[in-house]
């Protein structure tokens with residue numbers, strides 16, 4: 545369990561995290577989303593005592609991180625996978641960490657197996673690919689068999705097999721009753737992995753809640769309708785909060801009314817329906833709409849200049 549109360553971090557003039565309060569509950573995977581620079585890493589760093597809050601507080605498993613006697617057994621952390629002594633082998637790195645907490649070398653071998661690092665465990669970490677580094681970071685986070693896991697971009701650099709492995713791993717950990725808090729910019733991955741979401745922008749909470757509720761709160765469902773009398777039905781359904789798109793002679797998409805309401809209206813006017821299918825928006829669509837006003841670093845489309853290659 546992670547509990548933050550009015551958590552705030554300022555770097556000089558810059559307010560990176562601005563009075564945020566949230567609870568990350570055990571037994572589920574909570575996805576932490578937000579545009580670049582939103583304050584995700586800063587928040588995670590404060591949770592594990594690597595940054596001091598300017599104001600407010602945060603506890604993990606009931607206490608501030610620094611007050612845990614055996615932090616590796618409470619909280620597993622993957623923040624910066626590159627922050628490893630590059631001259632050491634993966635096994636030595638993990639053994640050194642384990643030694644500080646009285647964790648057995650058997651457990652070291654177990655996490656090496658679990659993360660698919662057995663073949664490279666004796667190799668220098670400096671020569672690791674991004675994906676191998678991520679696996680080592682996850683192995684380190686798992687070492688103390690912690691009740692809470694905090695993973696910043698755990699699938700960054702992983703191949704598709706690795707991405708799927710992380711998905712199953714975190715889902716299993718949550719099913720065991722652990723608290724899993726992870727960030728990612730991959731919306732399709734987050735949609736498949738997370739139960740709950742915490743979305744921030746410019747250091748503030750934009751929304752929080754179960755994934756489907758967050759999606760529906762933003763976009764509502766769109767309903768696909770097909771009927772031989774589509775035009776007449778569309779006219780009957782028009783209203784202030786109703787948007788009709790993709791209209792064509794045999795059908796349209798409608799936003800603003802439930803499938804049930806549409807079906808009832810059609811029946812009341814004796815209109816035959818060939819299709820009535822609610823389509824939920826994707827998490828990516830909902831996310832883009834939610835964070836529209838909170839993106840600090842916009843990209844511009846590239847327009848070819850006259851005289852450029854054609």
Ligand SMILES: Nc1ncnc2c1ncn2[C@@H]1O[C@H](COP(=O)(O)OP(=O)(O)OP(=O)(O)O)[C@@H](O)[C@H]1O
Nearest residue numbers: 555558559560578579580581582583584585586587
């Ligand atoms: N040590 C620091 N000194 C000054 N400013 C910082 C420092 N660390 C972070 N910031 C600023 O705080 C803000 C939040 O940064 P943070 O890294 O927490 O965002 P993020 O949501 O993790 O972004 P990303 O998705 O790009 O990783 C940014 O504007 C960043 O430039």
